[in-house]
Each structure stands twice: as structure tokens, then as C-alpha cells.
Amino acid sequence: MDLKFTHGVMIIVFVSASMFSVSMANKDWSFGFNYTDWWSRFGNHPQNKTQQQPREILVGGSQHWHFGYNYTDWAIKNAPFYLNDTLVFKYDAPNATSFPHSVYMFKSYGSFLKCDIKKAKMLASPMQGGGEGFKFVLRKWQPHFFACGERNGFHCSNGTMNFAVMPMFHPFWKWP
Numbered sequence: 726m727d728l729k730f731t732h733g734v735m736i737i738v739f740v741s742a743s744m745f746s747v748s749m750a751n752k753d754w755s756f757g758f759n760y761t762d763w764w765s766r767f768g769n770h771p772q773n774k775t776q777q778q779p780r781e782i783l784v785g786g787s788q789h790w791h792f793g794y795n796y797t798d799w800a801i802k803n804a805p806f807y808l809n810d811t812l813v814f815k816y817d818a819p820n821a822t823s824f825p826h827s828v829y830m831f832k833s834y835g836s837f838l839k840c841d842i843k844k845a846k847m848l849a850s851p852m853q854g855g856g857e858g859f860k861f862v863l864r865k866w867q868p869h870f871f872a873c874g875e876r877n878g879f880h881c882s883n884g885t886m887n888f889a890v891m892p893m894f895h896p897f898w899k900w901p
């Protein structure tokens with residue numbers, strides 16, 4: 726129950742943040758995300774208006790994409806994500822001693838909460854996480870719900886291999 730609530734809060738915060746970030750900055754609604762810190766990256770350097778390029782972000786950092794790591798936590802700590810940022814999922818193909826992983830995307834928040842893999846779309850098979858990894862560009866201004874689809878959704882419903890991302894407009898893309 727707590728976990729599901731957290732997802733909900735995250736999405737609300739990210740949606741709100743992209744529309745009301747200025748007013749959010751003074752309120753204690755940040756749920757651990759330091760808006761002061763975030764704005765200082767731009768605000769303290771009015772002369773520094775070079776457009777930031779979209780980034781490539783390795784999902785899970787050095788942990789890559791595996792069972793047992795808390796990706797909700799990772800997504801909160803690595804927010805905000807911006808439109809056109811690329812998420813990179815790296816995972817090894819399964820072998821005799823390791824389980825497969827994959828990347829699925831849920832169309833709705835409801836199926837994400839239930840980890841209803843049957844209603845999700847496979848983005849990358851267990852074989853596609855090798856080498857440079859599987860890359861997904863955050864092109865749409867909408868919440869994205871990712872999960873591992875393996876073991877009939879267990880890697881998702883176990884509460885670890887799933888996370889939500891709401892890409893934001895970069896301040897300097899909107900107001901150059």
C-alpha cells in the first residue's frame with residue numbers, strides 16, 4: 726500500500742513541478758527533492774544561458790537493471806528528467822545461473838500499480854539489454870511507467886523493478 730501511494734505522490738509531484746515549479750520552491754511539498762538546489766543550477770548564473778543538451782541516463786547507475794534494486798528510489802533521487810533525455814537499460818542476457826530481465830511500459834497508472842504485465846507493451850526483450858544497453862528516449866510529455874516483465878510480473882510486483890518518470894520541459898527550452 727505504501728509503495729503504491731509513493732508512486733501516486735511521485736507522479737503528482739512531477740506533474741505539478743513542471744507546471745508550478747516556481748511556487749513549489751517555497752513550499753514543503755518536495756518529498757525529498759531539493760528545489761532550491763535544483764533552481765540554483767540555473768538561477769545563480771543568469772549569464773550562463775547555454776542550452777543544456779538532453780542527457781543519457783543509465784537506469785540504476787552502476788547497478789544497471791537487475792532484481793532487488795529499488796528503482797522507485799533511484800528515480801526519485803535522479804529526478805528531474807527532461808524531455809528528450811534518454812534512459813539506458815543495461816542487463817545481461819540470461820544464462821544457466823541468472824534470470825532474464827526485460828523492459829515493459831504500462832499504458833495506464835492502474836496497470837502499473839497492479840503490475841499487470843498482460844496490459845503492458847514490451848519495449849525490450851531479455852536479449853536487448855547487452856552491449857550499449859536498450860535506449861528509450863523520453864519524447865512525450867506524459868508519465869512513463871516502466872517495469873521488468875519477467876517471471877510473469879514478479880520482478881515488478883515484488884516492488885523493485887518498476888518506476889515512473891514524468892519528463893519536464895527544461896526551463897531554458899521554454900524561456901531561452
Ligand SMILES: *[C@@H]1O[C@H](CO)[C@@H](O)[C@H](O)[C@H]1NC(C)=O
Binds near residue numbers: 759761765
Ligand atoms: C537545498 O539545497 C540548498 C543549496 O544547495 C541548501 O542550502 C539547502 O540546505 C538544501 N535544503 C535541504 C532541505 O536539503
Ligand SMILES: *[C@@H]1O[C@H](CO)[C@@H](O)[C@H](O)[C@H]1NC(C)=O
Binds near residue numbers: 772
Ligand atoms: C555554466 O555552467 C557550466 C555547467 O553547468 C559550469 O561549469 C560553468 O561554471 C557555468 N559558468 C558560469 C559563468 O556560471
Ligand SMILES: *[C@@H]1O[C@H](CO)[C@@H](O)[C@H](O)[C@H]1NC(C)=O
Binds near residue numbers: 731795796797885
Ligand atoms: C523503494 O523506495 C521507495 C522510496 O524511497 C520506498 O517508499 C519503497 O518502500 C521502497 N520499496 C521497497 C520494495 O523497498
Ligand SMILES: *[C@@H]1O[C@H](CO)[C@@H](O)[C@H](O)[C@H]1NC(C)=O
Binds near residue numbers: 808809894898
Ligand atoms: C525533442 O527532440 C525532437 C526531435 O529531435 C524535437 O523536435 C523536439 O523539439 C525536442 N523537444 C524538446 C522539448 O526539446
Ligand SMILES: *[C@@H]1O[C@H](CO)[C@@H](O)[C@H](O)[C@H]1NC(C)=O
Binds near residue numbers: 821
Ligand atoms: C551469468 O550471468 C551473471 C550475471 O550477468 C554473471 O555474473 C555470471 O558470471 C554468468 N555465469 C555464467 C556461467 O556465464
Ligand SMILES: *[C@@H]1O[C@H](CO)[C@@H](O)[C@H](O)[C@H]1NC(C)=O
Binds near residue numbers: 882883884
Ligand atoms: C522481494 O523478493 C525478495 C526475494 O524473493 C524478498 O526477500 C523480498 O522480501 C521481496 N520484497 C517484497 C516487497 O515483496
Ligand SMILES: [Cu+2]
Binds near residue numbers: 792880
Ligand atoms: Cu527482472
